[in-house]
Amino acid sequence: MPRELAERQLLIEHYEEQRRLLKFKDDIIWKMSQELKRKYDYYQDEFDKETKNEMEEWARLVDKYASELKKFDMVCAFCGQHMSDLTVNTDCVENNSMFDSYTYFTDDEPPQHIIHKARHWFGRPSLRQFN
Ligand SMILES: [Zn+2]
Numbered sequence: 001m002p003r004e005l006a007e008r009q010l011l012i013e014h015y016e017e018q019r020r021l022l023k024f025k026d027d028i029i030w031k032m033s034q035e036l037k038r039k040y041d042y043y044q045d046e047f048d049k050e051t052k053n054e055m056e057e058w059a060r061l062v063d064k065y066a067s068e069l070k071k072f073d074m075v076c077a078f079c080g081q082h083m084s085d086l087t088v089n090t091d092c093v094e095n096n097s098m099f100d101s102y103t104y105f106t107d108d109e110p111p112q113h114i115i116h117k118a119r120h121w122f123g124r125p126s127l128r129q130f131n
Helices: 001-070
Strands: none
Touching: none
């Protein structure tokens, strides 16, 4: 009988040991999953921050280039053509001796020595001709 008891005692101890081991595994798995979640959240936040910064940087660049481009949005005071690589160094069919309008396509008026010289004269577009 004492042998049986001793065997049973051993079995119980073995069972207890197994139970502790399982609980230990569960704890480890739970801790790891928590750690993983924490890291995931952290990197998600970092990623969001980085993405937001990058989007802002692009928006800033687009604004910058839009205003840079606006600087080159000029028209001929006489004919109203937009300045481009095709028009900038060419003759102006409107800037001839027949031209006597005081309504220019530009904000600024071209200097006297340019008038009737058959050349474009570019400046900022004016809205005056629409008034
Ligand atoms: Zn012109």
